[in-house]
Amino acid sequence: MPEGHTLHRLARLHQRRFGRSPVVVSSPQGRFVDGAADVSGRVLRKSDAWGKHLFHHYDGGRVVHIHLGLYGTFTEAAVPLPLPVGQVRMRMVGAEYGTDLRGPTVCEVIGEPEIADVVAKLGPDPLRGDADPEVAWKRIAKSRRSIGALLMDQSVIAGVGNVYRSELLFRHRMDPYRLGVHLGQDEFADMWTDLVALMKVGVRRGKIVVVRPEHDHGAPSYGPGRPRTYVYRRAGDACRVCGTSVRTAELEGRNLFWCPACQR
Template sequence: MPEGHTIRHCAQEHARLLVGQHLGVTSPQGRFPDAALVDGGLLVGTDAWGKHLFHEYEGERFVHVHLGIYGTFTTHPLPPPQPRPTTRMRIVGDEVAIDLVGPNTCELVDTAGRDAVFARLGPDPLRTDADPDRAWRALQRRRIPIGQALLDQTVIAGVGNVYRAEALWTHRISPLRPSNELTREEFDTLWMELTELLHKGVREQRISTRNVYKADDCPECDTPIRRWDLAGRWAYACPSCQPR
């Protein structure tokens, strides 16, 4: 269930369980042949930016993972069960094994490759070095529905469909409002809301609020929630609380 909070949690957990160890890295499915190039390597750190995760091995080698919509990591105590036929990557440490299934991306990159990923991502509210001004300026430069902009990872990194729906509903902003018509105050509120929701998601390992996302009626005014296709993704909003 990957929005940014899931990836941040993986980075933290993998760091806690595996950093400082030489890892057995394999690809039972065979679709990550470069696993052999880091097999036995020392894991020196992990990092997350938006929905992108990096495992850094000694020698400036990074395994870049993007879970897409289906991807999952599973942690097993040793000895781990037989891998599934679809296990893209298995990492075996001193005390646990971690399996990766169904990712959009699992590739080996160098520092330049990692930086190239970072370069095309907007600020991630979960990162302490995040610069919300960059997101603000990106919204000003464009005139697209704010609901569409929030899912654009070059604007803000880590927000997915659920956090978008919940944050806009909480602050009574229609997903259809043009991005450059938000006031600075509204943007600041939205940024803070997303930051809090993401942090809460990391802590609780799930998205807890369910106000409009897939809801039938608005918890505030009982108006039926409207669902429509916004640039290829389902948008949810209360037509009464979030007027255009």
């Protein structure tokens, strides 16, 4: 599943390529026909993101709300676009560029006031200037769930996925099973500051960069075109810092990765 930095990059890209101009919107697949007709030809005023949710704001107060889920992707191309290939839920065509959306979990038209209903279910987004980490801290400090689970809970912090979760905990030598109520406020503040910096790098560079320069050597990344990580998807491999075998376990339905020596 794409992590929050990907949605913020998409928001910036769509703002740059389609913003402040009329956009032709269609649904070649047929599952978004009414929604596409509702916004097609309108001016895209703004594109922004909150966590893993993308919002296209059109004139008239209409908003296309998108959540990519596990399989959703956008593909971009210069106009004229070729004929749609595969299950294209939504096609956007501007003056110079177009984009096709395939496989999202959510693609719907809502009104501007309804954005508040979506955001009300989310925690602060580290990539937003209006993010209030105190909101996340209060939820963590009173919870008896593990910090490994809390970081993946979008109602606690919006936009964190499995890569950032695993890597942030390693960078702070944090036992992923430590309970939220046992986390110190200064510890959380340090983690939040680091998370903001890491995710900003993700937006700027278009990829996750989490390994510090002094550790950026040895075993390659876990797959072609994937980021080099400390622990994520490195189960059984040697820790880049201490050499201990990286462990994995399922935590609330998602695979967790950690070094049992570094993260005591």
